Amino acid sequence: MSRAVLSLGSNLGDRHAYLRLAVDGLRDVLVAVSGVYETEPWGVRDQPDFLNAVCIVDDRGRDHWAWLRTAQALERAAGRVREQRWGPRTLDVDVVTVDGVRSDHPDLLLPHPGTPHRATVLVPWLEIDPDAEVPGHGRAADLLAALPPADRADVRPTDLSLRD
Numbered sequence: 001m002s003r004a005v006l007s008l009g010s011n012l013g014d015r016h017a018y019l020r021l022a023v024d025g026l027r028d029v030l031v032a033v034s035g036v037y038e039t040e041p042w043g044v045r046d047q048p049d050f051l052n053a054v055c056i057v058d059d060r061g062r063d064h065w066a067w068l069r070t071a072q073a074l075e076r077a078a079g080r081v082r083e084q085r086w087g088p089r090t091l092d093v094d095v096v097t098v099d100g101v102r103s104d105h106p107d108l109l110l111p112h113p114g115t116p117h118r119a120t121v122l123v124p125w126l127e128i129d130p131d132a133e134v135p136g137h138g139r140a141a142d143l144l145a146a147l148p149p150a151d152r153a154d155v156r157p158t159d160l161s162l163r164d
């Protein structure tokens with residue numbers, strides 16, 4: 001059994017349609033999908049706001065590398081062109097965790113090293129798994145509580161849905 005948490009982000013073009021494309025592509029393995037959040041860009045601040053969401057997916061036997069390949073195939077399907085680090089993109093799919101796996105391979109760092117610091121991941125993840133744990137870092141709820149209040153305020157729920 002392999003359960004993964006994937007984060008989705010988009011800030012170019014029809015952002016909701018790109019998130020939907022990702023969720024549609026995960027339909028066969030989808031356990032839960034969060035609401036859609038409108039978020040202020042971090043990293044490179046001078047770019048359009050993002051839509052972010054988180055999915056929990058499960059597929060017996062799939063290893064962590066297979067989840068990376070899935071994530072990258074979805075990005076390709078959205079026509080993503082890799083340009084600037086932390087810059088605008090049609091679709092970003094990050095592998096946040098895979099079970100309790102820890103990996104320091106640069107092509108697949110697990111848990112994703114941004115996770116403890118990113119309200120854009122922690123808020124949607126906690127919505128669908130209030131007991132979420134980041135392997136090696138503790139409870140996601142504690143990590144979110146430790147972030148500056150402004151970071152949490154930058155993550156705003158929307159009426160958009162990925163559930164139907």
Ligand SMILES: Nc1ncnc2c1ncn2[C@@H]1O[C@H](COP(=O)(O)OP(=O)(O)OP(=O)(O)O)[C@@H](O)[C@H]1O
Pocket residue numbers: 068071082084085086087092093094095096106107108109110111112113114
């Ligand atoms: N947990 C992970 N999930 C997705 N990609 C990862 C992970 N760990 C390492 N990578 C590697 O990161 C590279 C992709 O980085 P990408 O361009 O998506 O970074 P970014 O989204 O700009 O920044 P960040 O990874 O901090 O969100 C790929 O080469 C991929 O192999």
Ligand SMILES: Nc1nc2c(c(=O)[nH]1)N=C(CO)CN2
Pocket residue numbers: 008009010039040041042043044050052085086087092120
């Ligand atoms: N709000 C927000 N900002 C970002 C995001 C993201 O998903 N959401 N992803 C980035 C590149 O990984 C850079 N900045």
